[in-house]
Amino acid sequence: MHKALTVGGFVSSFRTSLVTAGTALAAALTVICAPAQAAGARVSTAHELPGDRVYPEGITADPRTGDLYAGSYANGAVFKMTPGRRVAETFLPAGADGRDTANGLEADREGRLWVTDSTSGVFVYDLRSRELLARFDVPGSAPRFVNDLAIAPDGDVYLTDSLRAVVYRVTSEQFEEAKGGIATLVPYVDLKGALDPRADGGFSLNGIVADPSGRFLLTADMVGGDLFRLDIASGAVRRVALRGGDMLHADGLELRQGTLWVVHNTDNAISRWHVARDGASAGVERRLTDTALELPTTLVRRHGTLYVVRSQFDKGGPLGGEGRPRIPFTIAAVRGM
Template sequence: MSRSIQRRTFLTATAAAIAATAAGAPPASAAPGLSTAPVSTPRSSTRRISTAFELPDDRAYPEGIAADPRTGALYVGSYTTGAVYRAAPGRRAAETFLPPGADGRNTANGLKADGSGRLWVTDSTAGVAVYDVRTRALLARFDVPGDAPRFVNDLAIAADGSAYLTDSVREVVYRVTPAELARAAAHGGRATLTPAYDFGGILAPHPAGTFTLNGIAAGDHCLFTVDMTGGALYRVDLITGRIRQVALHGGDLVNGDGLELVGTTLWAALNRTDTITRWRLSADGTAARLERSLTDPALQIPTTLVRHDGRTLVVRSQFDKGGPMGPGTPETPFTVAWVRGI
């Protein structure tokens, strides 16, 4: 799919999402296992937002972020160039880890560092590439088959080491198991992505080509993924394969982008509205209550976030300033923010 088609599709989906929900849904009665405490919205939120580190490219338009669980290094991907940047612990400036266009990569949106020293990097136009973080060597690539539109967006790593990837246009979640990764690495480094879960007919009705599935997070024997246009959250049972919609209390996830899950706490970046939300999941993961919400233009179109050292790191994409969401000139350097109180 060409970059111009991607951009039109992205804008169409975003416009549809905004039109669908102008404000959060009214609070509903709490589901079993969820309290009815009111949502807290921090005041003077700009004081809670500061720069964690800067990115080296003035056309970076960052999209994804990953924290290495072994070293504490942070990796950020560029949506516009395919570069991947690395920020060492304590450093205020990131360096280029993988150069623009490396290995034919057009974009670098979803990123995850696993516990085995590998960095997974999605290319929305092609699939996912897996790198050795020590040597920067490409270990394997998994490509989306066919010529139909696709948009491989975000990914999560489950407890068994399997990677799960959302496709925002095809409405599927792909899976790469450790055995498939080892087989691909041993036989030329190339393989094909195959869908593990199909959301066709499950998502709310929408025009063809609309962006739907976006952020994804792995829990205990389950996955959570967001429909950015419909504003819904879905739970996938990794044992039974059942897909069910999570009951949201106190709001919705329209414009939902990256997700971060720690225990029963789920964070979400809502890109177009410059918002970060925090949700409390019920014990069985079938319901979630909005606990906190922070909206501030200083978030600069947040596309994703990660919890690191007890704090929240947020990618400030500035997609609306000369990027895929609108014309203009971005503020440089591009940065990743620390956000407190959320």
Template sequence: MLRTRSRRRFAAAALAATTLALLPSIPAAGEPPPSARIITAHELPGERVYPEGITADPRTGDLYTGSFVDGMIFRMRPGRRVAEVFLPAGTDGRTRALGLEADRAGRLWVIDAATGIAVYDLRSRRLLARFDVPGHGGRLVNDVAITDGTAYITDSLRSVIYRITPAQLARARQHRGRAPLLPAFDLTRVLEPHGPGAVTLNGIVADPFGRYLLAVDMSGGDLYRIALPSGAIRKVTLGGGDISQGDGMELRHGRLWVAHPIPHANAISRWRVTRDGYAAQAERRLTDQALQLPTTLLHRNGRLYVVRSQFDKGGPVGPGTPRTPFTIASVLGF
């Protein structure tokens, strides 16, 4: 991992820089999109929801989000403004819901930051399996991406990416639905040095062809490409902007959207990723208090949905009083 000769590193960097130079001319990254408009798409019932993740069922179009403070899962149906409770708070011991992913097999993957990840059947709402991080050391299980039926999960304190294959899921279901969540890729040696307890790996997305993953280092402001299945790691060459404080991400048709939950900044950015995933060019950046500390986002049917966490309003990162109801925004023209 990243153990290449200097000549190879220089050649790769030159190739990435050349690729970026060949991308079409675009507006400056800090220039606000002229037609971007933020509206409310869905409301979440409850006084202390503090949503964090979001996903869409690829079969039905239903959206799902979860509460960071109690683990409640909400379902948002097309054409209905107010969400409904899909899984009550504390279901199966879940206390904090972060990253979510619905797959084509009709399963909902739900991360509990303190323990690991649970897998549910969307039709019956039945728990299929749980994967827990072994041991008692610090961990912050954060986000999940799925490619070819395999789930990849980031840990923001341990700087590792866990992996659950279809075979591992099948075995867990046969053994009382419990299994350990084990690391597949360790990025501790390639990330920029951080202090103790720093939040590192956060958002993660998968190339639609299953060739690589992209994971963001929230503290270091770097984006990493992890080749599949080898696990070879390369830092992505970024041009025209920065990805600092990057959280949840969305990759679709060569475009990467990133949420930046920075108090008093409130930003989302859009990047053009090269076909091989080695470089990305900033296209747009939108900063607006109406984003209400966005933690992640989802692009579906031409619309960008953004989670308004309000973590800085009496939540995990700041005092104050949140605006209720908590909501999911739709950003038009971005």
């Protein structure tokens, strides 16, 4: 599928879905108790990304070294950020191995970097040699938007498809079989029946995280404002009971020991939630809204600091908008959340 058509379709469905969801939820939102504002939270610039058309989307931290990696939605480049160095280096060049985008990124404990491409699937690289180890493509020809991914404690990888409303899974065994070649992604859970009704082709699932215990996954419906719990053993889906807020415009998620951080992209906001041990409910604790976040798309937590992607998608990027992006594109450091 031609990238221009894909981006256009994404923007159209994204905008339409936001308007529809906003109208439906307007009355409810007026009576929701606002979470405590994150007084004392500080937003600064941690790293700069080379290039004037980057429009970054994903980020991850190497659990072995602490290095950060960010991906470009505009051209598929991946950047490496080393602690103590402000300017990132290009780790994978634009368009490498046929990738048009670099959406979700995850580094695993085996020294591999998983990179999703919205219209293809996911590419797996060796972090040391930068060699492409394997590739998994989306099955069929129906529209797709492979978005975010999470790695469970057992090493299995789960990916959201925002247009098909499904979650794919790549098991360790499937990865070994696919080494050196191309395999097909296998749907793990179809969430269309769990989502609120919406027009065909509408955007839905976005961020996804795995519980450290290995029992469940959490994934956000950015248009409906819901959070869903997926039982890893059975695949059962249930809507998480949310207190004090919702997941409207939720993009990337980060889960650490019962605390869930969520970026709300077009709201320029980050919310922090306490998640019950069984994943059945969650309550919002704090929320930071700051235009200095520059339309955040995802985040990763490292040594008490949240590293947040400043996408600037609304500055002549995937969401259109007037004006030009601030150059260089940057990764923000948020403390106090």
